[in-house]
Amino acid sequence: xxxxxxxxxxxxxxxxxxxxxxxxxxxxxxxxxxxxxxxxxxxxxxxxxxxxxxxxxxxxxxxxxxxxxxxxxxxxxxxxxxxxxxxxxxxxxxxxxxxxxxxxxxxxxxxxxxxxxxxxxxxxxx
Amino acid sequence: xxxxxxxxxxxxxxxxxxxxxxxxxxxxxxxxxxxxxxxxxxxxxxxxxxxxxxxxxxxxxxxxxxxxxxxxxxxxxxxxxxxxxxxxxxxxxxxxxxxxxxxxxxxxxxxxxxxxxxxxxxxxxxxxxxxxxxxxxxxxxxxxxxxxxxxxxxxxxxxxxxxxxxxxxxxxxxxxxxxxxxxxxxxxxxxxxxxxxxxxxxxxxxxxxxxxxxxxxxxxxxxxxxxxxxxxxxxxxxxxxxxxxxxxxxxxxxxxxxxxxxxxxxxxxxxxxxxxxxxxxxxxxxxxxxxxxxxxxxxxxxxxxxxxxxxxxxx
Numbered sequence: 001x002x003x004x005x006x007x008x009x010x011x012x013x014x015x016x017x018x019x020x021x022x023x024x025x026x027x028x029x030x031x032x033x034x035x036x037x038x039x040x041x042x043x044x045x046x047x048x049x050x051x052x053x054x055x056x057x058x059x060x061x062x063x064x065x066x067x068x069x070x071x072x073x074x075x076x077x078x079x080x081x082x083x084x085x086x087x088x089x090x091x092x093x094x095x096x097x098x099x100x101x102x103x104x105x106x107x108x109x110x111x112x113x114x115x116x117x118x119x120x121x122x123x124x125x126x
Numbered sequence: 127x128x129x130x131x132x133x134x135x136x137x138x139x140x141x142x143x144x145x146x147x148x149x150x151x152x153x154x155x156x157x158x159x160x161x162x163x164x165x166x167x168x169x170x171x172x173x174x175x176x177x178x179x180x181x182x183x184x185x186x187x188x189x190x191x192x193x194x195x196x197x198x199x200x201x202x203x204x205x206x207x208x209x210x211x212x213x214x215x216x217x218x219x220x221x222x223x224x225x226x227x228x229x230x231x232x233x234x235x236x237x238x239x240x241x242x243x244x245x246x247x248x249x250x251x252x253x254x255x256x257x258x259x260x261x262x263x264x265x266x267x268x269x270x271x272x273x274x275x276x277x278x279x280x281x282x283x284x285x286x287x288x289x290x291x292x293x294x295x296x297x298x299x300x301x302x303x304x305x306x307x308x309x310x311x312x313x314x315x316x317x318x319x320x321x322x323x324x325x326x327x328x329x330x331x332x333x334x335x336x337x338x339x340x341x342x343x344x345x346x347x348x349x350x351x352x353x354x355x356x357x358x359x360x361x362x363x364x365x366x367x368x369x370x371x372x373x374x375x376x377x378x379x380x381x382x383x384x385x386x387x388x389x390x391x392x393x394x395x396x397x398x399x400x401x402x403x404x405x406x407x408x409x410x411x412x413x414x415x416x417x418x419x420x421x422x423x424x425x426x427x428x429x430x431x432x433x434x435x436x437x438x439x440x441x
Binding site: 010012013016019020023054082083104105106107108109 | 212213215216217219220221222223224225227228231233252256
């Protein structure tokens, strides 16, 4: 049971991820874009952050970079979600400090499994 | 000597080259030139500078300036278009698949058998749509020459081994009664290929053979040295439904499926883009692809890929 911050601008997908993670027993905090995520993260102190790559106001990359600059947040694993358009997008994601990259469309049980694996790797009881 | 004004940061390279031309005209090649892209405030200009030589005297340079602003902009839009379309199409698909999956997992309560069947149908069609989007993007990249190829020496056994595993996997997963034979000549030279792409090519041929052969049939994978010894021919043979003679090379056309020809084709999900993508990828390898087929007997698809020649590789 972990606390996960998700940043996704598409309403339906935001709800889908919240539902999926709740179903797996996690607590979920939602942000609508990168800027909101950066604002909420230090207040919420999540165990894991999941972000869409393309968002208005601040992209996932920018938000990730911003969070890695903050001492309290820099060790929290960041997982990017994206409908991959280019291989360069994936490279850019890892360059920005992401731990993992999950492609859309994803199967909810794949998402759950991957999150569990990452949480275990970071020693967080999930 | 100093170059000022527009040339700015690129001037060092220019100066070096022009000094070299001036001081040693005898070593100027006919094909020597300097090309620079200058990004000015509102426009992008390409400048090409060629030396003018008379006998062994360097007389000066001829410069051609081209305004390529439009070309650069169109190129950028095309790349963005592919990325944007990909994102726009995959976003609703994520919801369709995701919510269908959640229902199937029982996340919103127990579901009846009929509900399960209907949801599986929604899922399968979302997957079909997903494949179509992937194929369309691939085709779009091929059209724009935006397929990055990383050529290296690829052992034939790696390719055939992967194909074998892939087909065995499908035989097990889908419970299909098919025999698989493999005949790979020993000591074949490595191919000059992009590993991921060559796997994509062969898996596609293998999938077609698998899909269009009924239970009780046989698939044979072969690899041999080509007659003129410059390439390796890899073959996938099946005892499937075969391709009618009037189809011919139309089979490589985009969106051609021939589903009016056999029920099995109609029942097999597909976009009709597979073979056209395969053909383009084979051609990008400087290879060739062809097939032989007889209705009701089976088909054999062959791909010839050049072998790896180390002295041809440029750093």
